[in-house]
Amino acid sequence: MKNTALTHIHEGLGAKMLPFAGYNMPITYEGINAEHETVRTAVGVFDVSHMGEFLLSGPNALALIQKVTSNDASVLTVGKAQYSCLPNNDGGIVDDLIIYKMKDEQYLLVVNASNIDKDWDWISAQNDLGVEMKNLSDDYSLLAIQGPMAVEAMQALSSIDLSAIPYYHFEVADFAGFEHVIISATGYTGSGGFEIYCKNDQVETIWNKVFEAGAAFGIKPVGLAARDTLRLEMGFCLYGNDINDTTSPLEAGLGWITKFTKEFTNSENLKKQKEAGVTRKLVAFEMQERAVPRHDYEIVDASGAVIGIVTSGTMSPSMNKGIGLGYVTVANAALDGDIYIRIRKNDVPAKVVKLPFYKK
Numbered sequence: 001m002k003n004t005a006l007t008h009i010h011e012g013l014g015a016k017m018l019p020f021a022g023y024n025m026p027i028t029y030e031g032i033n034a035e036h037e038t039v040r041t042a043v044g045v046f047d048v049s050h051m052g053e054f055l056l057s058g059p060n061a062l063a064l065i066q067k068v069t070s071n072d073a074s075v076l077t078v079g080k081a082q083y084s085c086l087p088n089n090d091g092g093i094v095d096d097l098i099i100y101k102m103k104d105e106q107y108l109l110v111v112n113a114s115n116i117d118k119d120w121d122w123i124s125a126q127n128d129l130g131v132e133m134k135n136l137s138d139d140y141s142l143l144a145i146q147g148p149m150a151v152e153a154m155q156a157l158s159s160i161d162l163s164a165i166p167y168y169h170f171e172v173a174d175f176a177g178f179e180h181v182i183i184s185a186t187g188y189t190g191s192g193g194f195e196i197y198c199k200n201d202q203v204e205t206i207w208n209k210v211f212e213a214g215a216a217f218g219i220k221p222v223g224l225a226a227r228d229t230l231r232l233e234m235g236f237c238l239y240g241n242d243i244n245d246t247t248s249p250l251e252a253g254l255g256w257i258t259k260f261t262k263e264f265t266n267s268e269n270l271k272k273q274k275e276a277g278v279t280r281k282l283v284a285f286e287m288q289e290r291a292v293p294r295h296d297y298e299i300v301d302a303s304g305a306v307i308g309i310v311t312s313g314t315m316s317p318s319m320n321k322g323i324g325l326g327y328v329t330v331a332n333a334a335l336d337g338d339i340y341i342r343i344r345k346n347d348v349p350a351k352v353v354k355l356p357f358y359k360k
Helices: 007-012 032-041 061-068 113-125 150-157 200-217 224-234 267-276
Strands: 016-020 023-028 044-047 052-057 081-087 093-103 106-111 132-135 140-146 170-175 178-184 193-199 280-287 298-300 306-315 322-329 338-343 346-353
Touching: 007 016, 007 023, 023 224, 032 044, 032 224, 044 200, 044 224, 052 061, 052 113, 061 106, 061 113, 081 113, 093 113, 106 113, 113 132, 140 150, 140 200, 150 193, 150 200, 178 200, 193 200, 224 306, 224 322, 280 338, 306 338, 322 346
Parallel strands: none
Antiparallel strands: 016 023, 044 140, 052 106, 052 132, 081 093, 093 106, 140 193, 170 178, 178 193, 280 322, 280 346, 298 306, 298 338, 306 322, 338 346
16 A cells, blocks of 8 residues: 555554555545534644546647547646546546646646546547656645635745636745745635645655644644545545546546547547537435435435436535436436435435535
């Protein structure tokens, strides 16, 4: 099992550590609800150094990215990032990822920890364009500094105006005493903030300076358990739960990152699927009674017939009610529609709702 460069710090802070995607990762420190609340109201820091980073360079770097991803990366300018996915040949998704345009002819691809090897092999197999590929995953660390006070708390650590970086844009600048740090206005919490990409030998110093700068703002370390409840309240898909090798981006509500203005892996079949219409859809639902939906629970209709399956579910810390995502037949996917979650042989009522669950 791999460690991040900060594993010893998490252990020293008394974090509950568990294996995640082959890494020894902090799941909680003081408790999910408290950590969740910190990110929603102040500022919290996640060590997400287990994520993968690939650098693609050369005259054909964009052509390769256009070929393997569903979104249109040609619209990216230097300093801009884009959410996308890697479709497979069978109508499913290899992974979802973020693409950063670092320079002309140079892009950084950030992929899920559990899929680093799979994604590398997938992209490499389609690289018949001579694109230079570097797997930087083991050399770089990643901190997600998230929450409404993140900008104010971190401004003292950089000479650039952090409040001037728009959402899904980034700067390569000085941060916490180091040059050439990627400061990205991204994150998977819905509460604003940054993701900081730095070298492994820099991250401990940066971590310490981040906590010094944020002390007056109530900064706290946050584990992966709260990262999951935060992303679910926003309705962000989690690979392995809500999307996988068998789920189409159109079924998953990711039509907005599936651009048929270009050709890409399996685009012809996905275009046909769009024209014909999908047979199932990923929907968001709220429990109508006090109950917690869980991954793989069956979704049924009023007659008890199985119409789908829960992909993600939790008790929302912000809303204090059970929320979830799941695939259901299109006939049962209408907003405000009544569905039922089968929990230990009981069919508990739920309602299909619009995302995000959490409204600021």
